[in-house]
Amino acid sequence: MTSLDYQRLGNFRYAVITFIGDDGFPFSVSTDFKILPDKKIVLQKPARPSKLDGKRVNVLFNHITGLPGGGYGDRRYMLVWGTTHEDHGTLRFEPESLSEWDEKILPFDQYCAKSAPQGAKYLGTLQASVEA
Amino acid sequence: MIQVPPWVRETFDNYLVCEFTTVKSGRPVTMPLLPFYLPDSGKFVVTSSILFSKKAENVKKNPKVSLLFSNPEGSKGGKHAVLVQGIAHADDSDLDHGWEKYLSYWRKKEPYIDAYLAEREKFGWFWKRIVVQVEPKKILAWKNGDTSRAPEEFGA
Numbered sequence: 001m002t003s004l005d006y007q008r009l010g011n012f013r014y015a016v017i018t019f020i021g022d023d024g025f026p027f028s029v030s031t032d033f034k035i036l037p038d039k040k041i042v043l044q045k046p047a048r049p050s051k052l053d054g055k056r057v058n059v060l061f062n063h064i065t066g067l068p069g070g071g072y073g074d075r076r077y078m079l080v081w082g083t084t085h086e087d088h089g090t091l092r093f094e095p096e097s098l099s100e101w102d103e104k105i106l107p108f109d110q111y112c113a114k115s116a117p118q119g120a121k122y123l124g125t126l127q128a129s130v131e132a
Numbered sequence: 133m134i135q136v137p138p139w140v141r142e143t144f145d146n147y148l149v150c151e152f153t154t155v156k157s158g159r160p161v162t163m164p165l166l167p168f169y170l171p172d173s174g175k176f177v178v179t180s181s182i183l184f185s186k187k188a189e190n191v192k193k194n195p196k197v198s199l200l201f202s203n204p205e206g207s208k209g210g211k212h213a214v215l216v217q218g219i220a221h222a223d224d225s226d227l228d229h230g231w232e233k234y235l236s237y238w239r240k241k242e243p244y245i246d247a248y249l250a251e252r253e254k255f256g257w258f259w260k261r262i263v264v265q266v267e268p269k270k271i272l273a274w275k276n277g278d279t280s281r282a283p284e285e286f287g288a
Contacts, residue, residue: 016151016200018160025217025269026153026160028200029279046279048272060151060162066206071242072148077164112258115183119257122185126224 004098009078010035012061015043017084017091019057033059033093043084043091053086059093076102133174134287140273143214144169144176146207148241151200152178154190154220161190167199168237176216176266179231181258188222188262195219197266202277213277218268227260234263 018028032044043059045052058081065074082095101111144167152165163184168177176199180188191197197220202213223230238245252259272283 014202016162016202018151018153018162018198018200020155020158020160024155024194025196026155026162026198027217028151028153028162028198028202028215030200030202030213030277031279044280047282048279056159058160058162060164062149062151062164062203064149064164064203064205066148069243070206070240071244072206075164079162081159109255112181112183112255116257118185119182119260122182122189122224123260125189 004078004080004095006035006039008076008102009041009061012063012078014061016060016062017043017046017052017057018060019049019052019055021049033061041093041095042087043093045086045089045091051086052084052091055084057082057084057093059095074103076100076104134268134271136271136273136286139210139212139275140214140271140286141169141171142209143201143212143273146209147201147204148206149203150178151202152187153198153200154187155194155196156186156190161187163187164203165199166238166241167201168234168241174268176218176268177234177237178264178266179234179261180264182227182260182262183257185262188224188264191220191222191264195221197264199266204277210275211277213274213279213283215272215283216266216268217270217272218266220264220266223263223265227262230263231261 015033029046062077064072078100084091150167153162199216271286
């Protein structure tokens, strides 16, 4: 997987665990987490769902800072896919892949420029559907 | 329309971001997004630039989504956690103007948005936006954000 920066990960305040439920809907729940010295990620087990052992999930670590005049800045997130394992009343999270953005590392205008191929792809799909 | 208590409604109105999840090939994809709650219909709207349109592509293939309101940063009121599960519809019929009807909601959460709009030409593709509207099917709410307890359920 893309290298996970545990130092930056440790600066987030909480985690959001998401998995796909039996009804097909995504189910998200927020919880606390900690990173152990051996870089194991441990999530506090929420009351719902009751079973998360062996679940394929993604865990979002997100941060914003509210601005005095309203709105927010200092945007950054890490979205990590992996598997949760129940372990003595907690959840051990095994990360597998990562998507992230930190506007202090990649400013927003550069992030937009980097994302231009996705915009072109979307417009191309719309054009194709019009012509079909 | 699912009826919810005032503290849940205030969470919808006040939280600046939600964690929005779509489904791609059976796995979740969760991103922080700016949500708008439409009080007359009880529906939610998020908008997405075509630059970041994978979520809209996902919705077209699988309309089941969720919005979690868990981050009170920058908002007034309590610190709660509320999950909305619903059916989404992505509308890209008017990328240039379709989202403008939600500008009043946007200004409330990001008052500086007009400064960006003034430079609309500079970020042309950012302002080509897809409107994703979500009709809630179930709402689960954890008062005070305590997810170690079972949530209250609405609309189940």
